[in-house]
Amino acid sequence: MTKKAILAVSFGTTFPKTREKTIGATERALKKAFPAYDVFRAFTSRIVRARVAKNEGQVFDDPATALDRLSNQGYGEVIVQSFYIIPGIEYGQLKQVVNTYQSKFKKLKLSQPLLDTFDDFQMLTYFMEKQSASLPAGEAILWMGHGTAHSSFTTYACLDHMLAGTKSYVGAVESYPDITDELTRLKHAQIKKVYLQPLMMVAGNHAHNDMASDNPHSWKSIVDANNIDAQPRLKGLGEYPEIQQLFIEKLSKLI
Known part of the structure; x- marks a missing residue:
C-alpha cells in the first residue's frame, strides 16, 4: 500500500x-x-x-x-x-x-x-461579511492583510471592493489599500468604533506589532488618533x- x-x-x-x-x-x-x-x-x-x-x-x-x-x-x-x-x-x-x-x-x-478562483473570493467575503453583520450602526471590522510587492496585491483591493456596503473593510500593511485609504472610507461611513482583525492565517508579528500595539505607527494608534475607537482582536483566520x-x-x- x-x-x-x-x-x-x-x-x-x-x-x-x-x-x-x-x-x-x-x-x-x-x-x-x-x-x-x-x-x-x-x-x-x-x-x-x-x-x-x-x-x-x-x-x-x-x-x-x-x-x-x-x-x-x-x-x-x-x-x-x-x-x-x-x-x-x-x-x-x-x-x-x-x-x-x-x-x-x-x-x-x-x-x-485560499484565494485563487472567483468562488474563493465569494466564499471568503461571505465569511467576512458574516463576522460583522450583527454589529450595531457605527461599528465595523477592519481586516489587516499582509500586502505584497507581487501583482497579487490586487487581492486586497478586490476583497475591499466586494465588501462595499457591508460592515467589513480590508487594508494591507505592505501594499494597497493602506490604513490611510481605509480611514477615509471609515470616516465616510461614520464609523465610531472599529474592530481590527488580521486577514492572515496567524495572529503573529504583524497582528501584535503593526496592528494591535501602542506603537505610534500601529493601526490601533493611527485609528485612535483619528477619533475612532480601535479594538484589536488577535485571532488568525486559521x-x-x-x-x-x-x-x-x-x-x-x-x-
Whole structure:
C-alpha cells in the first residue's frame, strides 16, 4: 500500500499560542478529514524556523527538507497543502520547490492558496461579511492583510471592493489599500468604533506589532488618533472552522 502524506506549508510564526490555535488547528482538521494521510508541517521562513529553534527548542523543516524526509521515509503520494492566503511571492517559491521534487514521488501535488478562483473570493467575503453583520450602526471590522510587492496585491483591493456596503473593510500593511485609504472610507461611513482583525492565517508579528500595539505607527494608534475607537482582536483566520473547511475543500479536489 502506498504511504500517503499531507505536507502543510505556511510562512510560520514565532508566537506559540497562535501557532497551535491556527496552523495546528487546521492541520488537525485536515487529519480528521483525511485519515488515510499522515500530516506533516513545514515553514518557509528561515527567520521563523531559526527563532523557534533557539527560543523553544523545536525544529521545523523547510519545504525542501520536508519533501526529502518524506521521500526517504517511503511516502509515494504527497499533497502539499498551502496555508497561504494569496498566490504571491512565497507561493511562487513553494511551487518551484514542488516542481523540482516531482521525480521523487509517484504522486506529488500542490494545492492552491485560499484565494485563487472567483468562488474563493465569494466564499471568503461571505465569511467576512458574516463576522460583522450583527454589529450595531457605527461599528465595523477592519481586516489587516499582509500586502505584497507581487501583482497579487490586487487581492486586497478586490476583497475591499466586494465588501462595499457591508460592515467589513480590508487594508494591507505592505501594499494597497493602506490604513490611510481605509480611514477615509471609515470616516465616510461614520464609523465610531472599529474592530481590527488580521486577514492572515496567524495572529503573529504583524497582528501584535503593526496592528494591535501602542506603537505610534500601529493601526490601533493611527485609528485612535483619528477619533475612532480601535479594538484589536488577535485571532488568525486559521482559528475559524469555516476557513479550515475552505482548505479541506481545496484538498478534496486534489485527492
